[in-house]
Amino acid sequence: MxxxxxxxxxxxxxxxxxxxxxxxxxxxxxxxxxxxxxxxxxxxxxxxxxxxxxxxxxxxxxxxxxxxxxxxxxxxxxxxxxxxxxxxxxxxxxxxxxxxxxxxxxxxxxxxxxxxxxxxxxxxxxxxxxxxxxxxxxxxxxxxxxxxxxxxxxxxxxxxxxxxxxxxxxxxxxxxxxxxxxxxxxxxxxxxNHHIAGKDADRILIDNINAALRNDGKVIIPSFAIGRGQEILSTLESFMRSGSLEKTPIYLDGMIKKALKIYRHNAIYLKKEVQRRILTSDDDPFKSEFYLIPKSKDRRDVFEQKKAIIVTTSGMLNGGPVFTYLEHLAGSKKNAMILVGYQAEGTRGRKLLDGAKEIELRRKTVEVNLKVSQAPFTxxxxxxxxxxxxxxxxxxxxxxxxxxxxxxxxxxxxxxxxxxxxxxxxxxxxxxxxx
Ligand SMILES: [Zn+2]
Ligand SMILES: [Zn+2]
The missing domain is CATH 3.60.15.10 (Ribonuclease Z/Hydroxyacylglutathione hydrolase-like)
Structure with a gap:
């Protein structure tokens, strides 16, 4: 063989x-x-x-x-x-x-x-x-x-x-x-590579978001549409509900929302405890009053918000709506971007983590002043x-x-x-x- x-x-x-x-x-x-x-x-x-x-x-x-x-x-x-x-x-x-x-x-x-x-x-x-x-x-x-x-x-x-x-x-x-x-x-x-405990990763994520929101900034969380995206959303939802995270609109962009639906439709493949929450309903982690979808292609409604959290594809900044958000938000120190997954060699995500101060987006060079950090969700x-x-x-x-x-x-x-x-x-x- x-x-x-x-x-x-x-x-x-x-x-x-x-x-x-x-x-x-x-x-x-x-x-x-x-x-x-x-x-x-x-x-x-x-x-x-x-x-x-x-x-x-x-x-x-x-x-x-x-x-x-x-x-x-x-x-x-x-x-x-x-x-x-x-x-x-x-x-x-x-x-x-x-x-x-x-x-x-x-x-x-x-x-x-x-x-x-x-x-x-x-x-x-x-x-x-x-x-x-x-x-x-x-x-x-x-x-x-x-x-x-x-x-x-x-x-x-x-x-x-x-x-x-x-x-x-x-x-x-x-x-x-x-x-x-x-x-x-x-x-x-x-x-x-030694992963920290999940609750410590949660803490880093929430602290970084709260810091940016205190400055009236917007937070971009680029994420894989499938997997990390849903884990991040349910983390944000749960901390917002408990009051540890400031109540802020959470925009879902790219495929994340559709994938969220598939997660919910296939609930029997989720953890027992999550299944129970969906069944007993008022605690459904997939439905949240904080979730919003951008209304227009230029995402103007998102940029008009004073504060916002944006969970969007793609996770390694290969393409997708995250480019639009970076074009608008990367220039300001008030804003933040939190990378939550694996960043492969040669990707924009890896370059920014390594300290790059500008990136190429759609053949344009964009200056990067927003705070880039990593919450080791994996x-x-x-x-x-x-x-x-x-x-x-x-x-x-x-x-x-x-x-x-x-x-x-x-x-x-x-x-x-x-x-x-x-x-x-x-x-x-x-x-x-x-x-
Ligand atoms: Zn995989
Ligand atoms: Zn793989």
């Missing part, structure tokens, strides 16, 4: 892994956003030869290239959870709209993907219980899954993106499985949690580390080797390994 790393190896983005045994199964099929998109190293012939494909969760670095499988002539099924299907549909439509003529696929291909989806519940083998695919809770975003493969007598676990801690809305990832081979993400795999596990996950896989012989920046992978490899005694490999993109 072989595993080929077609994307997402030594990088974050375009996750795509091919497992070839008696069947060919593709694990994820994403795009990578840099200055321009990069796609997995997957040719049409290989795409057509696949037996099955899996999408671990809706984020575009795992799902964004999947319709291209159908453009290439693939006719098989894509396995995913129901929330992943709903959220992927939303994201792909948006991607196509933004790409226009440059997209690697058409609406037709997206439709083909949607008619070829096979919904799997957590903890249930595909093919009426016979396998070879089973999902487990990954704790990363709504519907995110760890994939277990049982193929030709070998057990493989692919983590996708995982978060072992439970968040405001979701339970943490399942720990304690069995496998010969583990393919594990490593976004925050470096030893220095949907990924840190170094210690990743090692803990690997250590709790029974029968483990081989580990592949993916979905991380190259220079940071060595430390995680050493730690997992020490903790498990398994052979640990850091594959390069384009490599094929025997297992």
């Amino acid at each position: 072989e595993i080929s790393f077609l994307g997402g190896a030594g990088e974050v983005g375009r996750s795509c892994i091919l497992v070839s045994g008696s069947e060919k199964i593709l694990l994820d099929c994403g795009v990578k956003f840099k200055e321009r998109e990069e796609f997995p190293q997957l040719d049409n012939k290989t795409a057509r030869s696949l037996d099955r494909a899996v999408i671990s969760h809706a984020h575009m670095d795992h799902s964004g290239f999947a319709p291209a499988l159908y453009a290439a002539g693939y006719t098989g099924q894509v396995y995913l959870t129901k929330p992943t299907r709903d959220l992927t549909q939303l994201l792909l439509a948006d991607y196509l709209r933004l790409q226009k003529d440059f997209s690697p696929y058409t609406q037709d291909d997206i439709n083909k993907l949607l008619t070829h989806t096979q919904i799997l519940e957590y903890d249930q083998w595909s093919d009426k219980g016979k396998g070879p695919i089973r999902f487990q809770e990954a704790g990363h975003i709504l519907g995110s899954a760890i994939t277990e493969l049982n193929l030709d007598g070998k057990k493989i676990i692919y983590t996708g993106d995982i978060n072992l801690r439970s968040s405001r809305l979701l339970e943490g990832a399942k720990v304690g499985m069995e496998a010969d081979v583990l393919i594990i993400e490593s976004t925050y795999g470096a030893k220095a 949907a990924h596990s840190d170094h210690r949690e990743l090692v803990h996950f690997a250590k709790n896989v029974r029968g483990l012989k081989k580990v592949f580390i993916v979905h991380g920046e190259k220079e940071k992978l060595g430390e995680l490899a050493t730690a997992i080797r020490r903790a498990t005694g398994a052979e640990v490999v850091i594959p390069e993109i384009g490599e094929t390994h025997q297992i």
Whole structure:
């Protein structure tokens, strides 16, 4: 049996892994956003030869290239959870709209993907219980899954993106499985990556917002439309309700509101406690009197407010409505921007965190005076949690580390080797390994 790393190896983005045994199964099929998109190293012939494909969760670095499988002539099924299907549909439509003529696929291909989806519940083998695919809770975003493969007598676990801690809305990832081979993400795999407790991250966020509001400033919180966006909103809502955060209009911009609806429709995938709040109603975290939607395209109504909190895409400042807000608000020291998620190398978000005083937006240079800070909300596990996950896989012989920046992978490899005694490999993109 072989595993080929077609994307997402030594990088974050375009996750795509091919497992070839008696069947060919593709694990994820994403795009990578840099200055321009990069796609997995997957040719049409290989795409057509696949037996099955899996999408671990809706984020575009795992799902964004999947319709291209159908453009290439693939006719098989894509396995995913129901929330992943709903959220992927939303994201792909948006991607196509933004790409226009440059997209690697058409609406037709997206439709083909949607008619070829096979919904799997957590903890249930595909093919009426016979396998070879089973999902487990990954704790990363709504519907995110760890994939277990049982193929030709070998057990493989692919983590996708995982978060072992439970968040405001979701339970943490399942720990304690069995496998010969583990393919594990490593976004925050470096030893220095040690996440603070959720309540401390809340504190940093709320303190930073309150400081800006006291100065009559506006606060931009760029966020991933899916996952962080909903966690941030429910954090703001809860602190505002309790009075720890000044009562201020919260504007939802970009896809965040639509995704919020999907979260609510798929409430059975949320934490029990959140489900109960939705059911008993007057405490519904998805409905708040503070939530507002900008009325006009130029967002004038938002800028006319004395104070406002704006939660908007995109999380790493790659594009989307956050550009409009930055054009208007970046120049003033009164305003603030709080980055809440992972900022990949080369993105505007990373540059600003590193202290850049100007940024390029729509071919214009914009001066940055607003206060930039980071509240470490994260949907990924840190170094210690990743090692803990690997250590709790029974029968483990081989580990592949993916979905991380190259220079940071060595430390995680050493730690997992020490903790498990398994052979640990850091594959390069384009490599094929025997297992
Ligand atoms: Zn993700
Ligand atoms: Zn990812």
